[in-house]
Ligand SMILES: [Fe+2]
């Protein structure tokens with residue numbers, strides 16, 4: 001399946017499978033962004049905290065539905081094996097992040113997802129319209145989330161609110177929401193999103209570079225060696241973006257794959273170190289696991305090429 005093709009209509013099975021895979025990954029990502037914003041705002045912003053919590057819970061409800069459907073729709077082997085929906089760390093990262101912040105997370109969803117991939121049932125006819133409807137509700141909730149995040153970013157840039165999230169991170173999560181919206185919109189028209197190879201690679205290489213920089217900036221100043229490693233990984237992604245247009249396809253895919261495997265391994269070690277309280281940082285364990293899953297997702301995209 002080539003992601004840059006946009007003309008061929010998807011078969012029924014492809015539409016169902018791709019919708020489910022995209023939703024299982026991104027609905028969790030979206031609700032976690034809202035959790036990060038919710039826990040970064042100060043008590044004086046109680047109305048905005050309540051709004052982030054409401055949007056987060058709405059995405060949790062949609063994710064819970066997707067998990068239900070995933071028992072009846074066959075996901076690809078690659079998706080199941082990718083560790084992009086939940087990792088072995090997700091549940092613990094959720095539990096610790098909840099305890100440390102007091103904000104809620106429905107951890108039952110993760111428990112069900114971890115048990116999910118063993119027991120899949122058969123297609124039924126009605127499931128088509130159910131999935132179309134789930135996609136439509138995700139799209140309309142996404143509009144609200146994008147507006148909310150853009151507003152938080154604008155307020156932060158005008159210094160009208162204080163948040164412990166970097167402005168660049170607020171922009172980053174909104175870019176991910178817009179990418180998800182573009183993908184879902186294409187799927188609703190029974191096609192794949194129209195993205196060129198460099199369009200797709202540059203988006204994710206930019207995301208991966210951002211992650212490395214966010215990690216570098218959130219580590220304690222005494223974590224010198226880890227900060228340097230993160231910075232050097234970020235620079236590698238900058239170079240990939242800059243050179244994409246004038247590098248042969250196979251080469252840029254291979255280099256992106258190598259860089260992403262490196263950042264994935266770094267994030268996996270960071271997640272373990274933060275969970276074990278062996279690394280000093282201001283990063284919530286769930287944010288570490290979140291960026292690890294995004295790297296796993298990108299690795300699956302790269303292997304499809
Ligand atoms: Fe994210």
Ligand SMILES: [Fe+2]
Nearest residue numbers: 172176207294
């Ligand atoms: Fe991200």
